[in-house]
Amino acid sequence: MTAVLKVENLVKTFGGIKAVNGVSFEVAPGELKALIGPNGAGKSTCFNMLMGQLPASSGQVFLNGENITGRPPRDIWRRGVGRTFQITGTYQSMTVAENVQMALMSHHRRLFSVFSYAYKLYREEALSLLEIVGMADQADRACAVLAYGDLKRLELAIALANAPTLLLMDEPTAGMAPKERIRLMQLTADIVQERGVSVLFTEHDMDVVFAHAHHIMVLNRGELIADGTAAEVRNNAHVQEVYLGGGTLFGQENTGA
Amino acid sequence: MGLFVAQLLTGLANAAALFLVASGLSLIFGVTRIVNFAHGSLYMLGAYFGVTLMNTLPGVFGFWTSILLSGLIVGVIGIAIEVCVLRPVYRAPELFQLVATFGVILVIQDLTLMVWGAEDRLGPRAPGLKSVVRILGEPVPQYDLALIAITPFILLALWWLIARTRVGVLVRAATQDREMVGALGVNQSWLFTGVFFLGSALAGLGGALQLPKGGADLLMDLNIISAVFVVVVIGGMGSIPGAFVASVLISVLNVFGVSYIPQSTLVLMYVVMAVVLLIRPYGLFGREEKAGEHGQVGEPDRPIRPAGTKGRLFVAALIAALALVPLVGENFTQVLITDIVIFCLFAASLQFMLSTGGLVSFGHAAYFGGGAYAAALLVTYADTPMELAFLFAPLAAGLLALIFGWFCIRLSGVYFAMLTLAFSQLVWSLVFQWYDVTGGDDGLVNIWPAEWLSGTTAYYYFTLIVGVGGIILLRQLAHAPFGYTLRATRDSARQAEATGINVKLVQWSAFAMAGAMAGLAGGLFVFSKGSIFPNELEIGKSFDALIVVFLGGVKTLSGGVVGAAFMESAKDWLTRLEYWRLILGLLIIGVVIIAPDGIVGTLRRVGERIGLLRTQEFMR
Numbered sequence: 001m002t003a004v005l006k007v008e009n010l011v012k013t014f015g016g017i018k019a020v021n022g023v024s025f026e027v028a029p030g031e032l033k034a035l036i037g038p039n040g041a042g043k044s045t046c047f048n049m050l051m052g053q054l055p056a057s058s059g060q061v062f063l064n065g066e067n068i069t070g071r072p073p074r075d076i077w078r079r080g081v082g083r084t085f086q087i088t089g090t091y092q093s094m095t096v097a098e099n100v101q102m103a104l105m106s107h108h109r110r111l112f113s114v115f116s117y118a119y120k121l122y123r124e125e126a127l128s129l130l131e132i133v134g135m136a137d138q139a140d141r142a143c144a145v146l147a148y149g150d151l152k153r154l155e156l157a158i159a160l161a162n163a164p165t166l167l168l169m170d171e172p173t174a175g176m177a178p179k180e181r182i183r184l185m186q187l188t189a190d191i192v193q194e195r196g197v198s199v200l201f202t203e204h205d206m207d208v209v210f211a212h213a214h215h216i217m218v219l220n221r222g223e224l225i226a227d228g229t230a231a232e233v234r235n236n237a238h239v240q241e242v243y244l245g246g247g248t249l250f251g252q253e254n255t256g257a
Numbered sequence: 258m259g260l261f262v263a264q265l266l267t268g269l270a271n272a273a274a275l276f277l278v279a280s281g282l283s284l285i286f287g288v289t290r291i292v293n294f295a296h297g298s299l300y301m302l303g304a305y306f307g308v309t310l311m312n313t314l315p316g317v318f319g320f321w322t323s324i325l326l327s328g329l330i331v332g333v334i335g336i337a338i339e340v341c342v343l344r345p346v347y348r349a350p351e352l353f354q355l356v357a358t359f360g361v362i363l364v365i366q367d368l369t370l371m372v373w374g375a376e377d378r379l380g381p382r383a384p385g386l387k388s389v390v391r392i393l394g395e396p397v398p399q400y401d402l403a404l405i406a407i408t409p410f411i412l413l414a415l416w417w418l419i420a421r422t423r424v425g426v427l428v429r430a431a432t433q434d435r436e437m438v439g440a441l442g443v444n445q446s447w448l449f450t451g452v453f454f455l456g457s458a459l460a461g462l463g464g465a466l467q468l469p470k471g472g473a474d475l476l477m478d479l480n481i482i483s484a485v486f487v488v489v490v491i492g493g494m495g496s497i498p499g500a501f502v503a504s505v506l507i508s509v510l511n512v513f514g515v516s517y518i519p520q521s522t523l524v525l526m527y528v529v530m531a532v533v534l535l536i537r538p539y540g541l542f543g544r545e546e547k548a549g550e551h552g553q554v555g556e557p558d559r560p561i562r563p564a565g566t567k568g569r570l571f572v573a574a575l576i577a578a579l580a581l582v583p584l585v586g587e588n589f590t591q592v593l594i595t596d597i598v599i600f601c602l603f604a605a606s607l608q609f610m611l612s613t614g615g616l617v618s619f620g621h622a623a624y625f626g627g628g629a630y631a632a633a634l635l636v637t638y639a640d641t642p643m644e645l646a647f648l649f650a651p652l653a654a655g656l657l658a659l660i661f662g663w664f665c666i667r668l669s670g671v672y673f674a675m676l677t678l679a680f681s682q683l684v685w686s687l688v689f690q691w692y693d694v695t696g697g698d699d700g701l702v703n704i705w706p707a708e709w710l711s712g713t714t715a716y717y718y719f720t721l722i723v724g725v726g727g728i729i730l731l732r733q734l735a736h737a738p739f740g741y742t743l744r745a746t747r748d749s750a751r752q753a754e755a756t757g758i759n760v761k762l763v764q765w766s767a768f769a770m771a772g773a774m775a776g777l778a779g780g781l782f783v784f785s786k787g788s789i790f791p792n793e794l795e796i797g798k799s800f801d802a803l804i805v806v807f808l809g810g811v812k813t814l815s816g817g818v819v820g821a822a823f824m825e826s827a828k829d830w831l832t833r834l835e836y837w838r839l840i841l842g843l844l845i846i847g848v849v850i851i852a853p854d855g856i857v858g859t860l861r862r863v864g865e866r867i868g869l870l871r872t873q874e875f876m877r
Contacts, residue, residue: 051755053755072754073754073755074754074755074756074757074758074759077755077756077757078757083755085751085752085755089749089751089752089755090748090749090752091744091745091748091749091752092557092558092748092749093557093558093559093560093561093744093747093748094560094741094744094745094748095560098560098741101741102741102742102745102756103756103757105738105741105742106742106756106757106758107757110738111738111739111742111758111763112738112739112742112766113737113738113739114733114734114737114738114739115733115737116737116738117563117736117737118736118737118738118740118741119562119563119736121738142557142559142560143560144557144558144559155752158752158756161756162756162757
């Protein structure tokens with residue numbers, strides 16, 4: 001079975017600093033995969049390159065076998081990649097349902113329509129997507145009056161609007177209460193199971209990661225140091241050093257300690 | 258060679274006042290992020306105070322003391338403006354601040370008129386520097402040389418203040434990150450007030466210093482402000498050395514332009530600005546401005562819905578009433594309503610891009626006037642039938658907007674606004690100076706409608722149908738997927754781009770659409786008046802539209818139309834008063850501070866509070 005996402009030797013340099021240094025990995029269909037690592041490890045840089053927000057210095061990204069390196073975000077979205085942001089990006093002047101309808105209008109290529117009422121278009125579809133994330137009861141509230149956790153769930157519904165094969169979620173539970181975190185990740189896991197969507201997510205909360213991810217990748221100083229199941233990663237000496245040893249990795253190596 | 262050197266020196270001398278005003282504006286923008294449109298008014302005040310003081314204090318000592326005192330007084334006036342008008346709107350979007358400072362312009366204009374009268378004042382010559390020096394055989398005024406010698410010292414003093422003192426450290430820090438400076442325990446209010454004092458004082462100094470070369474008159478505020486904006490934008494907003502380099506560049510360019518290509522001096526300035534912005538979008542010495550820094554004022558924009566049955570009936574009744582006016586009203590009433598409808602369409606077209614699209618254009622008059630001139634030129638030179646020429650107005654304006662828009666949408670925020678302003682000034686100066694084709698100041702006349710529309714009543718109905726039709730079309734657009742897409746790019750460009758929306762393409766289309774509709778209004782205008790003059794392309798015309806959109810309510814759909822109708826009717830009796838600018842200016846400032854939701858927004862809020870209107874279900 002071909003990988004949904006295949007990343008080959010991805011590099012990003014800022015000046016002389018290699019923020020991401022030769023990262024390669026794959027995401028299989030129906031897989032829920034986590035990308036973890038200490039602050040500044042290069043997770044967000046990696047994500048931004050996958051989604052086209054940041055041009056890669058070198059390396060390639062394949063989506064279902066097709067090279068998508070260097071394409072703009074909107075193009076990558078059209079090929080079936082949904083994304084949620086670390087800091088939510090929703091349309092504050094629209095209702096919850098309209099936020100999802102907006103993505104549906106884009107999916108059905110009705111953005112430049114002039115003679116219909118937007119609030120009526122694809123409403124049923126939007127409601128059923130909101131049903132999935134448990135937001136249907138708030139469909140007609142203004143986005144501006146929502147709680148933060150609800151915004152995150154709304155963003156998930158938006159990301160599902162074009163029936164993606166891959167979801168990229170950048171710290172999906174950041175800023176949420178512990179209970180909400182578990183509910184959101186359970187929701188994500190359900191979506192993966194029911195719809196066969198692959199999910200790649202970054203996360204700081206290790207409880208969330210180890211409870212739900214099928215596979216875990218660990219990034220440190222721009223390099224991938226582990227890629228395996230929860231148990232494998234947990235027992236990886238290198239990973240333990242990074243997380244427990246305070247990240248003074250290079251110093252120790254150089255002195256040969 | 259001698260002439261060349263003499264011209265160069267004149268250019269350098271002219272740069273002195275320009276640099277003083279521009280550096281003040283740049284300083285204020287750098288720290289407070291406020292684009293102070295009233296800066297030209299402070300310059301004018303400096304000149305008037307200078308004249309009065311110089312006539313009182315005798316001799317060399319008196320002359321230079323007067324200049325310093327003028328600067329000081331204007332600085333104190335600047336403090337008053339900062340404390341009373343700007344403090345309440347620091348956190349507001351640019352548009353609110355712009356409108357507030359525009360109110361200040363109006364107030365200062367009338368106050369100056371009250372105190373000093375309508376007569377132009379001649380500047381006294383500088384004692385001890387009244388004669389000329391011969392350089393390579395050409396006469397150069399001594400005062401020019403003095404100015405050339407003084408300017409670098411002022412630059413140096415400012416540089417020292419910014420680079421070497423504690424105040425300068427704070428100013429630089431605030432220019433980079435205001436919030437951090439505040440978090441580190443610096444009293445921001447005092448810093449802002451201090452910077453405003455300094456910036457205003459520099460403008461006042463500039464006004465007084467140029468007296469021996471110019472004088473003082475009531476038009477100098479708006480005359481200098483566009484040049485100052487060009488300088489600040491070319492140099493990079495917030496950069497003092499940039500202001501200096503750009504002042505010299507523009508002044509020298511002007512002097513040489515006058516002697517070698519006198520037909521295009523004004524055009525030249527704006528062409529230089531446009532070119533600089535295209536190559537370096539943030540000016541020669543400017544830094545990139547992050548968009549979306551400004552918060553929202555009051556409650557966020559609400560979701561929109563098409564009008565319900567009651568609303569539609571109300572509008573239908575209103576239109577029916579307007580249709581009945583010719584049966585009962587006089588000619589004068591019909592002409593007035595024709596003007597109102599045209600202005601409403603113009604304002605609605607601006608509101609479409611400004612409110613729905615978040616694209617704040619400072620130069621929307623270019624498309625109104627552009628459309629009007631396109632039709633007028635066709636009639637004048639090609640004898641085109643009115644019907645065809647009229648259709649050409651929105652087409653030409655739309656095309657103009659397509660071209661200018663392509664450049665403008667690459668920028669955002671203040672820089673977007675400045676580039677739209679530059680392009681509109683470009684069109685204005687082209688029309689103003691290309692006398693052979695456009696008639697310059699004399700305008701184009703005898704542009705009358707076709708036979709079947711020639712009566713006042715016939716044209717009244719024509720305007721009503723086209724104008725109301727245009728407004729309804731714009732409203733439909735806002736409710737259509739295209740309007741929603743545009744709103745999406747405004748609310749979150751990041752999310753829009755990540756869900757398949759080509760943000761720049763959508764903004765560009767909206768820009769062109771707004772331009773075309775403004776052109777339609779321009780077409781209606783030119784045939785209703787039978788003539789067109791360059792003042793329909795002026796900054797003032799663009800501001801009129803901005804102000805009515807703002808008065809009506811930026812965060813509403815009907816704000817532009819309501820504001821325009823209100824303003825155009827109010828103007829009719831307001832302009833009969835002697836000091837109507839003062840009243841209007843105070844009204845504008847009052848609205849900015851007390852009721853930033855505008856007429857429609859405030860009525861809605863009050864209506865909900867007293868229970869006349871139901872709160873919309875999605876706000877609960």
